[in-house]
Amino acid sequence: MEFACCWTKKELAPEECPNIAEGEEELYSVHRRRVMEKCLDCPLFANDLLRFKESGHPLAEIFSIVVSEFLDQKSQLQSLGGFLSSKTREIKFLHELSLVLQTSVDLDEVLSVAMTAITAGKGFGMNRAFLLMTDKERQALRGYLGVGPRTMEEAWHIWEDVNRSNLTLRDMARLFQKNKLSSEKVKFNDILERLSVPLRDQQHVFNRALRERKPILVENAFSNPDIDPDLAQLLGVDSFLIMPLISRHRRIGLIIADNCITRKPITSQDLQSMETFAFPVAFALERAFLYERLQEEIDKLTVVNIKLKEQQELIVKMEKMALVGRITSSIAHSIRNPLMIIGGFARSLLKNMEQDDSKRDYLETIVHEAKQLEGVLEEVLTYSESLYPALDAWDINQLISGVRDDLAGHLARRGVTCMLELAPELPKVSIDYRQISYCIKTIITSALETATAEGEIVIRTWRDDGVVVVKISDNGTPLSPEMVETLTTPFMVTQNLGTGVGLPLCKTILEKHGSPFIIESSPEGGTHYIIRLPIKEEM
Amino acid sequence: MARLLVVDDESSIRLLYSQELADAGYDVVTAGSAAEAAALLEGSEFDLVVLDIKLKNESGLDLLQKIVKERHEMPVILCTAFSCYKDDFSAWLADGYVVKSSDLHELKEEIRKVLDKKSR
Numbered sequence: 341m342e343f344a345c346c347w348t349k350k351e352l353a354p355e356e357c358p359n360i361a362e363g364e365e366e367l368y369s370v371h372r373r374r375v376m377e378k379c380l381d382c383p384l385f386a387n388d389l390l391r392f393k394e395s396g397h398p399l400a401e402i403f404s405i406v407v408s409e410f411l412d413q414k415s416q417l418q419s420l421g422g423f424l425s426s427k428t429r430e431i432k433f434l435h436e437l438s439l440v441l442q443t444s445v446d447l448d449e450v451l452s453v454a455m456t457a458i459t460a461g462k463g464f465g466m467n468r469a470f471l472l473m474t475d476k477e478r479q480a481l482r483g484y485l486g487v488g489p490r491t492m493e494e495a496w497h498i499w500e501d502v503n504r505s506n507l508t509l510r511d512m513a514r515l516f517q518k519n520k521l522s523s524e525k526v527k528f529n530d531i532l533e534r535l536s537v538p539l540r541d542q543q544h545v546f547n548r549a550l551r552e553r554k555p556i557l558v559e560n561a562f563s564n565p566d567i568d569p570d571l572a573q574l575l576g577v578d579s580f581l582i583m584p585l586i587s588r589h590r591r592i593g594l595i596i597a598d599n600c601i602t603r604k605p606i607t608s609q610d611l612q613s614m615e616t617f618a619f620p621v622a623f624a625l626e627r628a629f630l631y632e633r634l635q636e637e638i639d640k641l642t643v644v645n646i647k648l649k650e651q652q653e654l655i656v657k658m659e660k661m662a663l664v665g666r667i668t669s670s671i672a673h674s675i676r677n678p679l680m681i682i683g684g685f686a687r688s689l690l691k692n693m694e695q696d697d698s699k700r701d702y703l704e705t706i707v708h709e710a711k712q713l714e715g716v717l718e719e720v721l722t723y724s725e726s727l728y729p730a731l732d733a734w735d736i737n738q739l740i741s742g743v744r745d746d747l748a749g750h751l752a753r754r755g756v757t758c759m760l761e762l763a764p765e766l767p768k769v770s771i772d773y774r775q776i777s778y779c780i781k782t783i784i785t786s787a788l789e790t791a792t793a794e795g796e797i798v799i800r801t802w803r804d805d806g807v808v809v810v811k812i813s814d815n816g817t818p819l820s821p822e823m824v825e826t827l828t829t830p831f832m833v834t835q836n837l838g839t840g841v842g843l844p845l846c847k848t849i850l851e852k853h854g855s856p857f858i859i860e861s862s863p864e865g866g867t868h869y870i871i872r873l874p875i876k877e878e879m
Numbered sequence: 880m881a882r883l884l885v886v887d888d889e890s891s892i893r894l895l896y897s898q899e900l901a902d903a904g905y906d907v908v909t910a911g912s913a914a915e916a917a918a919l920l921e922g923s924e925f926d927l928v929v930l931d932i933k934l935k936n937e938s939g940l941d942l943l944q945k946i947v948k949e950r951h952e953m954p955v956i957l958c959t960a961f962s963c964y965k966d967d968f969s970a971w972l973a974d975g976y977v978v979k980s981s982d983l984h985e986l987k988e989e990i991r992k993v994l995d996k997k998s999r
Contacts, residue, residue: 676960676979677889683981684895691902710981721962774962 341395345384347375357382380407380414433457433509434616440510441624445631452517453509454621455487455524458597460512464614466581466597466606467495470528472535472546473593473625481546481593483535486528487516488600495601534574535596544568545582550591555583555618557611581606583614585622592622592629665724672717672724679717683710722778723845729772729852733876736769736776736808737762740799743780754788756795763802770876775849782842783812783869790816790867807855807872818861881926881994882906886916886942887958888935892979896929899983905990913942920950927994929986930973932959940969947972954993958986 346356352368354360359378360367367374379385389407393400440453451471458469468488472481489495507515516524537544542551545567549556558564559579561572572578580598584591597614599606686706693700737760744751744758751758780799787797791814800811847857850871858870883905885896893909900907908925910916913934920928928946932939939957946953956975957964964970974996975989 673960677892680960680979680981681889681891681895684899684983685891687981687983688895688898688902707981714980 483532733768787814
């Protein structure tokens with residue numbers, strides 16, 4: 341019997357078999373493999389087999405059955421191989437996904453990875469996905485993020501980009517986070533806002549998926565009695581997938597995915613793959629949310645810690661100052677009596693001395709120096725006492741009138757008038773009477789220093805937003821900004837004590853009363869001293 | 880001539896006050912302790928007391944209370960190195976308060992004012 345196929349030959353010349361492709365040249369000489377891989381599928385062999393069957397040989401029937409069975413098995417093996425390699429790809433992808441998710445605590449990164457995985461071709465390849473998160477405070481599921489193209493044109497751009505690049509999932513997610521996340525967050529705002537569902541709406545398909553803890557594949561959405569027609573309308577697709585995100589009994593949220601552009605049917609295979617993906621995503625999202633909250637709490641704690649440290653430093657500083665104050669006060673008091681005796685007797689001697697006595701200069705020096713030292717002591721004592729203001733409710737107008745009366749003689753000697761323009765019925769202010777008296781007295785004395793022959797000092801008071809303002813104005817030579825700076829620089833550092841300039845001390849006292857000390861030069865000449873004393877709140 | 884009792888535990892201050900206040904035209908008697916002052920007040924008449932607050936082992940404020948209680952018309956001027964007692968309400972019982980200074984002008988003024996008030 342003559343056969344058309346080359347299976348009878350042990351060795352072939354290249355032109356004898358049309359089924360051997362480039363790269364398979366060794367099959368020309370390996371007979372057994374050639375028969376199994378090429379001849380059994382060759383139409384010439386099928387023809388030879390038919391002729392063999394027709395020859396009536398008793399083995400011909402059996403041989404046909406064996407060949408047909410072999411071809412069936414081969415085809416099954418091939419499809420099984422295909423299935424296996426697709427599953428291997430899927431497992432590799434899930435492994436890559438879970439690695440990325442496990443190592444991320446950044447919410448935006450987790451979101452980017454999850455949404456990229458759903459929509460990327462090498463992932464689940466869905467066209468579009470929405471993430472809804474459980475809002476515990478509002479007891480609702482709320483639209484959080486949408487990913488995917490809105491139009492066919494945009495879809496083509498995206499897919500072209502994806503096909504051109506051969507990126508890993510992490511790289512794709514990074515690119516997404518860097519370039520797209522912020523824009524995607526607003527792109528679907530209109531849809532996301534309307535996707536919100538109250539958790540108490542038990543009949544809603546979203547809540548059903550969460551309750552049953554398994555994904556739901558919605559088909560025929562427009563005519564499905566279980567689906568709210570508004571939802572189908574909103575998504576604009578007939579078929580979509582709802583995947584609940586649950587981590588350790590906690591309902592984190594859910595993902596809706598569809599093929600709004602390609603309209604490719606969603607298979608039960610897709611559903612199964614997505615189910616595997618849901619748990620790591622839910623877990624990573626929960627962890628990222630917790631981490632974000634933890635970070636917020638840490639930030640708050642850091643701020644509190646810094647404040648606490650500042651307070652501690654302040655307390656230590658105040659304790660040191662209080663100690664210095666007590667020591668200073670004790671020294672000053674013990675110096676005061678001897679000083680007074682020295683100065684007092686010198687004055688007494690001077691008074692009874694002849695005008696032309698040659699020793700008069702010595703006594704005058706003693707009197708002058710003792711007076712100077714007493715001035716220093718007064719300032720040191722006022723300073724150490726200013727560390728402990730004794731706040732009480734006082735009538736500021738009465739205080740100012742009292743100070744003016746005390747200085748009446750001094751003012752008269754300099755030929756300066758002091759006018760009071762005090763607002764009536766002012767509320768009481770919370771101050772240390774003696775300290776504020778000292779300040780007013782010092783400011784008037786300072787104004788007197790620059791006063792001209794027909795000088796005038798005006799003291800005004802008025803109420804303003806929780807404080808009483810005291811403004812002392814003179815018409816003397818205005819102070820330069822440098823002078824103001826020097827006058828209010830803490831006197832322990834730059835000023836000589838006992839020079840009669842107590843303005844830096846006034847600044848310290850006023851700051852302890854919560855009042856700024858403003859010194860302004862008036863455009864019309866003269867200087868304004870402004871203080872703002874807190875009103876004593878009624879209990 | 881008004882008669883003053885000066886109470887201070889420092890002899891130099893007593894001497895200074897005696898001399899200066901005598902020059903100002905007052906009849907001055909001095910006491911170095913609260914007990915001595917109390918005895919003097921018992922035995923003779925005074926127009927005014929100039930009283931230090933910090934006396935050795937004693938408080939001038941206690942003596943002030945005693946004077947106010949027993950001789951409530953007797954004016955008292957507190958004269959002290961401490962300005963802080965001005966806020967002590969027990970010091971408010973006094974008719975005047977002067978912080979010690981080598982310049983006795985303020986003390987003399989205060990004495991004059993208080994005596995004027997008393998005579999009116």
